[in-house]
Amino acid sequence: MLDKVLTPGAFEARLYEGWERAGAFAADPDSAARPFTIMIPPPNVTGSLHMGHALTFTLQDTLIRWRRMQGRDALWQPGTDHAGIATQMVVERLLASRGLDRRQMGREAFLEQVWAWKAESGGAITRQLRRLGASLDWPRERFTMDEGLSAAVREVFVTLHRQGLIYRDRRLVNWDPKLQTAISDLEVESREVRGSLWHLRYPIEGEPGRYVVVATTRPETMLGDTAVAVHPEDGRLRHLIGRRAVLPLVGRAIPILADTHADPEKGSGAVKITPAHDFNDFEVGRRHGLPMPSVLDAEARIWLEEIAPEMRAVEGVADPAFLRALAGQDRFAARKAIVARLEELGLVEKVEPHTHQVPHGDRGGVPIEPRLTWQWYADAATLAKPAIEAVESGRTAFVPKQWENTFFAWMRDIQPWCISRQLWWGHQIPAWYGPDGHVFVERTEAEAQAAARAHYGKEVPLRRDEDVLDTWFSSALWPFSTLGWPERTRELARYYPGDVLVTGFDIIFFWVARMMMMGLHFMGEVPFRTVYIHGLVRDERGQKMSKSKGNVMDPLELIEAYGADALRFTICALTGPGRDVKLSRKRVEDHRAFVTKIWNAARFLEMNGVAPDPAWDPARARTPLARWILDAANRAVTEATAALEAYRFDEYAAACYRFVWNTFCDWFIEFAKPVLAGPDGPEKEEARGAAQHVLGTILRLLHPAIPFVTEELWDRFGYGPAFSLIRASWPGAVPVAEAEAARAELDWVVSLVSEVRSVRNEVNVPPSVTMPLLVKDAAPESLARAGRWIEAIRRLGRISEVRPLDGEVPKGVAQAVLGEATVMLPLEGVIDIPAERARLAKERGRAEAEARKIAAKLDNADFVARAPEEVVEENRERLAAARAEMARLDAALARIGG
Incomplete structure (x- = not known):
């Protein structure tokens, strides 16, 4: 039996370890299935999980789990970036605490210390990604300083130098006087x-x-x-x-x-x-x-x-x-x-x-300081041309499309790329200098010595360039270096190019564009077919998160408090095209309630004997209730699939939420309760059959965003072997006989009860009071439906009877229109109608005054120009809310003749 209280921490780690042990995340190069590839934006080896990571990795994991369930051979390539400056600073601070200085130690001894730090402390981010539920193919994990990736870096550098696309020049660079190195524009903040x-x-x-x-x-x-x-x-x-x-x-x-x-x-x-x-x-x-x-x-x-x-x-x-x-x-x-x-x-x-x-x-x-120094440069303008053409021709598409304009603006005005850094940690530039300064660019020192002998006609001492390469140089090769290039591996042939890159707009130029340059130059093909650009995670007021503002949220703390599923589903629900994610604890708490709703619904069904039945055939459903919920599930699956195809994570989450919370939990289970509690028979058997089928559909539908609770319920109910939901098939539409008639019947009942509840709530009818429902001008079919579902209408609407009204409309009723009919609740003697009218009018006046005040502020051009964007947006949202409240109160007043 499921626990009464949902406690995600009781099973999240166990489930993740089970998936990992079972190889559930693994791609299979020998598979006949169509491949689907996502390359992780490699987080810094120094990093720890922050909300930006939680956003991008949740979206990637949602896509990869969905495609895996669709039967694709999914590769989500993991790895970390050596993060030149960041890592060197971390280790230098560590050494300074021990009274050591890297310059006194020398380069070789310092690098030994960095590698030792990486082995001991550099894996924090990958452990934290597991807490989030990220289903990366961990045995394939790469590091940008791996020997294989280092070989790729040397090959690219040497090749581009021989092609005249890498050269030395004396130009201005961004110079950090404290770190004493050139830095990229991305590492500069105004x-x-x-x-x-x-x-x-x-x-x-x-x-x-x-x-x-x-x-x-x-x-x-x-x-x-x-x-x-x-x-x-x-x-x-x-x-x-x-x-x-x-x-x-x-x-x-x-x-x-x-x-x-x-x-x-x-x-x-x-x-x-x-x-x-x-x-x-x-x-x-x-x-x-x-x-x-x-x-x-x-x-x-x-x-x-x-x-x-x-x-x-x-x-x-x-x-x-x-x-x-x-x-x-x-x-x-x-x-x-x-x-x-x-x-x-x-x-x-x-x-x-x-x-x-x-x-x-x-x-x-x-x-x-802008500083004039000798540095190594890449001819970015030449490398950019094929990348520009690839986006122009549609071989790589940006989603949302407007980010293509940002890409073009940067790429068409691109400057030489300074690729050298005055650091010790990183890919040391494969260049050696002879006694007269002549440079030999080769893959190895032995090749450089051979080239020097050929040049000078004798053995000469060579001095290696002390600089290392910009971190973005090696990460630009990520889509193919991680797959074994320069060797022509089967992984390279199968998983390149990738299907989609998921990343933030801030690194379109620094990473996305450079991957495209390098991929097209060395592979002859774009590195990914789609670039999905998401916004930033901000606080609930739309402000950027920062320690100084005290509004930073820790994803690990949120996972501890609410579970990984609640955080993940919140991120999906808030991620729409072209907008930032406004996150708050309240949002995560609200979506934890959704996850809990699923758990409680499953527990109720379990208590009522609902269990998986592979032999149950949806096409043979006979009752309107079963047909209605099966048809609704079909539509939810269609909506959710279309949303994911379009990278509309918000619409995917909304489709799932509407169906699960409203249609399945609030209506189907409520309609089915008397049947499930009643005697055995065909109707009860069909209600159980429909319930188990739709619950299984829900678990599969939600698994990409809510992997832990769905897998736990899948396993506990016995829908498949342990840890198998991750590889279960993505749901599709099932045949439903007479679906349209069932939809018309049940949707009418839902609308009727909803109107009754709405009227009762608006005019403050106490929940304990039951009353008759008067129906005027109803068609015979509507009255027949009311008769067939009278028990549900009574129970859910707190109605004593449904009675046709042939004469005049009595005084003191609240009215609502439902199709061709008008439904009325007699309020005389139930509430003080004049007092209620006055209350509603007062609330309406308060809402109108609020709307006027906010509208006046927004009509002030000076306020709109000077106020922070998030404050203006907050006022627009408040104005919309005030106007919606006015409309609601107008409708309530109209119901009681106000």
Whole structure:
């Protein structure tokens, strides 16, 4: 017998271990079934399960379980990413707590420590995914630093280098002075900073007393200025084009040139150009062939090596001695010193308070520096062209489709991809340098030495490039490297390309696009046919979750409190196209009630002798009740299947919820209770047969989203061997005789009872009161139906009788229209009608006042423009709710003549 109280923790771990032991998650390359592949977005090896993981992995698991039940040979490829910066930071902090420093240890000893940490602590995320119920093919788990994947990385790097698509170049990168490495745009976050805007005077060469004024938020970089730019159509400054300004403190004469980068509407219209320390200035510098001296070192301290030859004393302008004293100072200390010295020289025209966005490293936590360094690059523009064409032609489709525009915008304006990082943990670049700096890019050191011998005609010492590759480089190969490439394995032939990639919009460019580039270049085919893009998980008010706001929810804590099924079903129910998931504990608690409803319904059926009967044939059902529930189950299966086909997880959950809670639990079981409690006979046998058949359908229908409770009930009822629901067939429609007639009959009864309940509730009829139901203008068939179902109508509607009304409508009744008939509840003597009318009118006035207040706020363009998006959306939802309440109260008043 099922326990009276549902306790998911009593069976979740046991069921998962049973599935895993039985190989229930395994793909089978020898299968004749059609394959279905999802590649996991590999979580960082340092990671622990957060709500973003819970969202994306729940959706993937729902799809994979559904396709597995449809008979597909489903591969959900597991694995983790080595997460270069994140992992190196974790281990460095760990070593620092022991008084150790990686630089003192040396590279080899440090990497041994990282591998040891990975072996001991790097599997937390995979254990937590099991708690969520994720049915990944664990024996196939890969790691981006596995030897097999490392071989793929080397093969790709060498091949692209030989094709001229990987090269070294000196360009600006996002530089983290704390971590001392280049970082990707994804690792940069903008933070609002209150600072100053300094308007500085640059003297015009040869014209004493004349200046061009430039505005800057970063005076410390002015030491690297190599030009001043003005807009070619700026009439105020056009006369300066072609002249030269003298760079304060340094004494360098720099050209004043015309470039559209200068904005006549901002500041003085003139801008300083510092190509080695600003991305826009770098492009201006390239257009005009300007020098690009760096004036900050790797730790963002003043560095004068590249400007020292130009430093010369210019009276009232330049001060080489001051600069030499500045060397080695931190950038922010130098900023204060430079501004103070410029003020002494009379070269500060004015200072304005200025709030602006400053890019910070998301891990180092300090402002990043655009820094000019030698790095390795991939020719992303060339690699992007086939990927763009693949989406244009429909070989890969985005769902929702509008995300294609984001993909195209990024890809059509793509810049060279900086693929090198100044770290120790990662794929070390397979490049070796000879004594004269000549580079040899090979798969192994032995091959590099052989190439060097051929080049130099003798043995020479080689030095390996110390940099490692950007983590996104190896994860870009994930769809085929995990399947054994560069070997032509049977898995590669069978499971590539994948069917669908499920991921967030924030990594369309960083991961999705790069997988497409690499997949098309090396496999000649897209890596996935569909890219399903989901939103972010936010709190119930639509705010982004963050520790500082205190609104972060821990999925493991929610699983502990409510069970994995409740969290998973909540995620599915809230995941619609193009919108974020607004999650709250209340939502999860509400859906735990749904899971409990299924458990309680199954327990009731078990107590009433309902058990699986494989011989029971739905096509032979004779009673309207059995036919009605079988037909309703058919429609639920059709709706749920269509929703999953369209990646409408919300519609799938809604179809299941409506059918299970409303149709099956609230109506079928209530209609069937007297039959199941009555004497044995054909009617009872058919009610049991329909109940067991539909319960089995429900368990299969809900299994993708609610795997644990459905499997537990499947096993306990004996629908199949233990742990077998995961491989049971997905439900389909069954033949139902005279389904339309059964639907018309039972739907009418449901509508009648629903109207009666609604009227009673709206006008506050006490539940203990029974009363007659008057029916006017009813067709003979409607009256006959009422007669056939009178016991159910009495019991469920709290009705004493159903009586046709031929004369005038009596006073004091509440009315509702049902088809051709009007049904009435006599309220005289049951409630105080004038008082009830007054109560409803008062509530209606309150709802109207609330609606007016909110509407006025939303009509205020200033409020809509300034308020956070989540606040505006919350007010729109409140307005819709207030208007719905007004409509409900209007209907209630109309029922009693108000």
